[in-house]
Each structure stands twice: as structure tokens, then as C-alpha cells.
Amino acid sequence: MSYNVNEEGYYGEFGGAYIPEILYQNVEKLRKSYLEVMSDPTFQEEFQQLLRDYVGRPTPLYLTRRLSEKYGAKIYLKREDLNHTGAHKINNTIGQILLARRMGKTRIIAETGAGQHGVATATVCALMNMECVVYMGATDVARQKLNVQKMEMLGAKVFPVQSGNKTLKDATNEAIRDWCSNPSNTHYIIGSTVGPHPYPDMVARFQSIISEEIKKQLLEKEGRDYPDYLIACVGGGSNAAGTYFHYLSDDRVKIISAEAAGLGIETGETAATIHLGRKGIIHGSQTLLMQTEDGQIIEPYSISAGLDYPGIGPMHAHLAQSGRAEVLAITDDEAIDAAFELTALEGIIPAIESSHALAVLGKKKFKVDDVVVITLSGRGDKDMETYVSLFESRQGK
CATH class of the missing domain: 3.40.50.1100 (Rossmann fold)
Incomplete structure (x- = not known):
């Protein structure tokens, strides 16, 4: 099965160009x-x-020590947060x-x-x-x-x-x-x-520099150019598309996407598009879309400003529907817990979007020799007001 776009602009049944004549x-x-x-x-x-000279690529592929010890696998972070402007x-x-x-x-x-x-x-x-x-x-x-x-x-x-x-x-x-x-x-x-x-x-091709670098960096660090698991957050899905691009047809690599469950997929306060969406058209393409029975868009919710989109990129709709990607819905609380954990264990404050990907670690069981690569798509500077208020409330201040 092909996971790339075809000549008509479709990934399986998703994609296309539905646009005004102008x-x-x-x-x-x-x-x-x-x-x-x-x-x-x-x-x-x-x-x-x-x-190279302006953005600062290649970004490091960092082997965590304490996070790896906790979850019993070799957990690498692809540090897109270290790019100029702080994200992929x-x-x-x-x-x-x-x-x-x-x-x-x-x-x-x-x-x-x-x-x-x-x-x-x-x-x-x-x-x-x-x-x-x-x-x-x-x-x-x-x-x-x-x-x-x-x-x-x-x-x-x-x-x-x-x-x-x-x-x-x-x-x-x-x-x-x-x-x-x-x-x-x-x-x-x-x-x-x-x-x-x-x-x-x-956009996936421009972002594919991420997986291109992962291949080279893993070969240097592990003696093989592929991981056992790739994990990334998905809203529209650009950091995930870049992370997966060169591995789409490599069956040795398991792909896990983390979408925003908000307060929970059963609550109505959620952005879990792949879990809850039905086929529809939004912003020029056919994809999975959170909508009512009569086709009205259901407004999404997430603590993350980058993941609260009622649709999903057509590539990711196809990866999910075909079974190539496993999709986990991560709640606000799970994402915030993962953010505080990475901060405490590794001294890295992630963006809330990336924290959804980090939360996958608590939901999967890994073998000790598994190589897991998580794309840290952005840094947490922009989310500090949210983090500080939650941190203080947890400290009882």
C-alpha cells in the first residue's frame, strides 16, 4: 500500500483540492x-x-538518561525545539x-x-x-x-x-x-x-528534513538507521508528517500519533479528530472531520492552541484508516503531567503540543532494547503562563 500522495492529490480516499474558482x-x-x-x-x-546557517540544522537527536530509565527503553528526543524560532x-x-x-x-x-x-x-x-x-x-x-x-x-x-x-x-x-x-x-x-x-x-516534503536527519543520526548512534517506534503529536500534522516521511513504507518502524483528547473523548470538550471524526471537507481537502449528523463542524477544545483543529491532515487520516499509524487520544491532564515529568527528569520544558507525544510513554510497554524516537516539535516558552498557573495550583499556592 502507498502512504504518499497520488497524482490526483489523494492519500487513499482523503485529500484533493476543493477550492473557490478564484x-x-x-x-x-x-x-x-x-x-x-x-x-x-x-x-x-x-x-x-x-x-544550516539560519535555522541551525541539523537539530540534535538526544538520548535521554532518566526518561529512558523510567520507561525501560532507549528514548531519543528529536530536538526541533532548538530550531531558530523554537519549533519545527x-x-x-x-x-x-x-x-x-x-x-x-x-x-x-x-x-x-x-x-x-x-x-x-x-x-x-x-x-x-x-x-x-x-x-x-x-x-x-x-x-x-x-x-x-x-x-x-x-x-x-x-x-x-x-x-x-x-x-x-x-x-x-x-x-x-x-x-x-x-x-x-x-x-x-x-x-x-x-x-x-x-x-x-x-509541507510534508519541507518537513521531511526531520526524518532524513533521524536516519543519519540513528545510524551513527545505534548502528542502524531506523527506530522501533516513532512518536509525534498531530493537530494538522506537519511535525508528524516530517517525522514519519522517510519511514512510511518501512514496516520495521511502528508509528504512534498523539492527538488532543482535551477533557476526554466522551466529554464533548475534545479535539480527538481521528477518534471522533467522519469523512468531510474542510479548508480545501477531504479528510476526517468532527461534525454533527447534518455536517456542521463541531468546535474542538484542547489546552493546546496548536492541536485544537476539527480536522486532520489527509495523510494522517489515511495512515490511521489503513492501520499504518496507531493513534492515541491524550487528555489535557496527561499532557501536562508529561510536560512536568520531562522538565523534572531532563531539564527540558516542552511545548504543550509536544507534551501530548511525550504522554504516549505512559500508555505503552516497551522492551529494554527498543529504540523510541519522539519529536519534540517546540519549546515551552510560549506556554509558560499556562504552566506556571498549573504548577502553582499543584503546589497549593
Whole structure:
């Protein structure tokens, strides 16, 4: 079975390009050119040079000591939190802005939830001297104030979105409306493996530097280029897609995705799209979608601003449906416990998104010689207000 996108833009029955007519020319031009541009040696030379000298790649593959002892396996962390801007998002924004420049675009728009993609987009726009507009749900603006301040300092205009539950879905809606109004000069840098084809595949390819490095680093550290387990969090799914990309057809590698259960998948306050979703169309692609019987989107909830999306990238819908990936729903409390545990045992404060992946350790049994790689997709600076309030309440302050 193939786990990559086909020529029509589908992963199995998920994917496609369901777009307004006004965007057809833009999306079609991107579809026809992205693979050719990405394989151009001059493009790759500039992309790789920026990843190395600006982003700081390769990121370390760190063998934990105390975490490994606790869970009885060799647990490695792929340290995407050590990238410039503090997350994996920069890998994709560097690639997309180079692509946009080649296509003659002069204005960049983006959506953001946790703010990490917004910061990464604002960063590369400053680097390339391009106008930058970022749409962010008003709820996320309030809980990710530090990232909003960073975006504004970098020169981006941040628009708080007041519709819906004022989070990532609503920010994406507004970004698409903007794109429809400004199709000629604007490129939409989508931050995850969502949206119309070719975005899910294009973003996965830009993020595949993660699994490319894991292969080289494991060969050096373990004498083999594959782990027994790959674990990553999924919202839209870009860090997970990058982590899995070069291992999709390697049956020796078990893939585990952690999605946000919120208060629990039975509570209605959840973002466990793969567990609860049915096939539907959102933001230009057919995927699993949390929806009512008559097709109205159910508003998601998660303590994590980056995982509360009612859909999922079509690649991840296919990986789950085909059985290639095991998907675990991680509650807010389980994620926070995992974050505090990593902080206490290894001196690393993770993003709340990544903490969902870390929580998988408490739900699986490993053999002592198992090699487990968890992608730490971002660092916890942006989540400190949430962490501090929870930490103080647990300390009885």
C-alpha cells in the first residue's frame, strides 16, 4: 500500500483540492511547479544553506538518561525545539517563501494557532523583505500573547479573528477569505499538512528534513538507521508528517500519533479528530472531520492552541484508516503531567503540543532494547503562563 500522495492529490480516499474558482489558477500553478522547483539544484542549495546557517540544522537527536530509565527503553528526543524560532515550523516557512519568491509573489499571509507558525512566517518575511499578514483566533491571541508580540516586532500585521470559537479553524477561514480577495500578489503559507493539494504533500516534503536527519543520526548512534517506534503529536500534522516521511513504507518502524483528547473523548470538550471524526471537507481537502449528523463542524477544545483543529491532515487520516499509524487520544491532564515529568527528569520544558507525544510513554510497554524516537516539535516558552498557573495550583499556592 502507498502512504504518499497520488497524482490526483489523494492519500487513499482523503485529500484533493476543493477550492473557490478564484483560487484555481494559484493552486494549479503551485501544483504544476512545486516538485520541479523543489528539485532544482539552485533552490535546494539556498534552502539547505538557510536550514544550516539560519535555522541551525541539523537539530540534535538526544538520548535521554532518566526518561529512558523510567520507561525501560532507549528514548531519543528529536530536538526541533532548538530550531531558530523554537519549533519545527521554520523548516516549512523557509521553503515556502523561497517558492513564493520564485512565483513572483510579493505578499504573504498565514494562519496560526499556537503562534509558532505565525512567528516562523513573520521571521522569514522579515528575512526576505515581504509584507506579512497573520490571522489568529482571538482566543489564541489571548493565551499566546508572547508570540503575538514577537510577530508584531518582526513586522507582521496580526489580525485577531472573532468568529466561531476564535481559534485555529477560524483563523484559517479568514486567511482563505483574504487569499480569495488578493489572489494575484499573495501566497498563503499554510503551516500544516492541511488544505488543498499540493499543500499537504508540499509541507510534508519541507518537513521531511526531520526524518532524513533521524536516519543519519540513528545510524551513527545505534548502528542502524531506523527506530522501533516513532512518536509525534498531530493537530494538522506537519511535525508528524516530517517525522514519519522517510519511514512510511518501512514496516520495521511502528508509528504512534498523539492527538488532543482535551477533557476526554466522551466529554464533548475534545479535539480527538481521528477518534471522533467522519469523512468531510474542510479548508480545501477531504479528510476526517468532527461534525454533527447534518455536517456542521463541531468546535474542538484542547489546552493546546496548536492541536485544537476539527480536522486532520489527509495523510494522517489515511495512515490511521489503513492501520499504518496507531493513534492515541491524550487528555489535557496527561499532557501536562508529561510536560512536568520531562522538565523534572531532563531539564527540558516542552511545548504543550509536544507534551501530548511525550504522554504516549505512559500508555505503552516497551522492551529494554527498543529504540523510541519522539519529536519534540517546540519549546515551552510560549506556554509558560499556562504552566506556571498549573504548577502553582499543584503546589497549593
